[in-house]
Amino acid sequence: MNIQFVDLKKQFQLLEPDIRQAIDRVLEHGKFIMGPEVGRLETELARFVGTRHAITCASGTCALVMALMAYNVGPGDAVLTSPFTFIATAEAISLVGATPVFVDIDPRTFNLDPHLLRDAADRVLEQGRLCPVGLIPVDLFGLPADYRAIMPLAAEKCLFVLEDAAQSFGGRYYGRLTGSLGQVAATSFFPAKPLGCYGDGGAVFTDDDALAAHIRSIRVHGEGQDKYHNVRVGLNGRMDSIQAATLSVKLAAFTKELETRQSIARRYTQGLSAYVETPRIPDGVTSAWAQYSILTDRRDQVQAELQAVGIPTAVYYPKPLHLQEAYAHLGLGPGSFPVAEAISRRILSLPMHPYLEDDEIDFIIAHVIKAVET
Ligand SMILES: Cc1ncc(COP(=O)(O)O)c(C=O)c1O
DSSP states (O other), X not given: OOOOSSOHHHHHHHHHHHHHHHHHHHHHHOOOXXXXXXXXXXXXXXXXXXXXXXXXXXXXXXXXXXXXXXXXXOTTEEEEEOSSSOTHHHHHHHHTTXXXXXXXXXXXXXXXXXXXXXXXXXXXXXXXXXXXEEEEOBOGGGOOOOHHHHHHHHHHTTOEEEEEOTTTTTOEETTEETTSSSSEEEEEOOTTSSSOOSSOOEEEEESOHHHHHHHHXXXXXXXXXXXXOBOSOOOBOOOBHHHHHHHHHHHHHHHHHHHHHHHHHHHHHHHHTTTSBOOOOOTTEEOOOXXXXXXXXXXXXXXXXXXXXXXXXXXXXXXXXXXSGGGGGGOOOTTSSHHHHHHHHHEEEEOOOTTOOHHHHHHHHHHHHHHHHO
């Protein structure tokens, strides 16, 4: 068996004629930057997510940075977020000169624990050094964070909510799609993400017309009426036409892929829940299943045993952000966020992509069981 952690080749084989045609069209018209594919994709993305605006950009990191820039976040500001995420979430906060304030996670969903948010915001205010201005909940592994608890609290504390939907594109929360759950959202189209392009890509989503216009300007060096009329400091954050063309083709196949991810996750859970802790999905919520992650006290042994029989796995994340050297200056040592730290020692992500065959899933299940029982 040749099990892939994420199988982009199988997807390409299925979509090859359409993808080649879409890329060929770009090669023929030659508008590699801001070609017609970009606007078309933005219309399709906004319709899919259900927001007024979708603004494509160079990466998920770029989407986060541009959203924070549009809120004028800068030095002296604090933005609350999870320590159990990819570094890009916190990095975006630091890149605009603000300070990430970490809040521990819920041990069942691995997302921000909303019960800790009020205290965290109040503590920042009491310390008086920073001003809490915003909040970035992360929809980890594809599972939307607890927005029903988060949004009223954020409103009470006057914090904007920037949804980090980098891993959750296609997820649902009480009938709404991820990307529409905060005032603004950022997603990533990194190749291994649920919807991925053939390079780097990302998008910002919002219903706020003024914010969208601001972000569109930031995306092209702070342009005003045109590229050589600059009304603010921006950056080069555009998505290439070739990536947009590829994503339109993949988006057309995405809904079916999401359904397959659901049935793969169900098969994993049925096979594994008696042996390891399997993901818990709250009522009313659907994960996009960027990752299927289990918890086991024997994580390292299980990973080694799976590797020995050719099953690739990954540890997301071996070190929470407050323990990374990049954030040593915050002075937050071990024990600062006990839930995130405990989960980082026990978590293991199994292969997850819509082209996993039933016999491959059963092989993985059988070997996980064997590994935890020896
Ligand atoms: C939670 C999270 N936020 C942000 C990003 C950044 O996305 P990109 O790699 O497209 O810059 C990622 C990507 O891995 C992510 O997982």
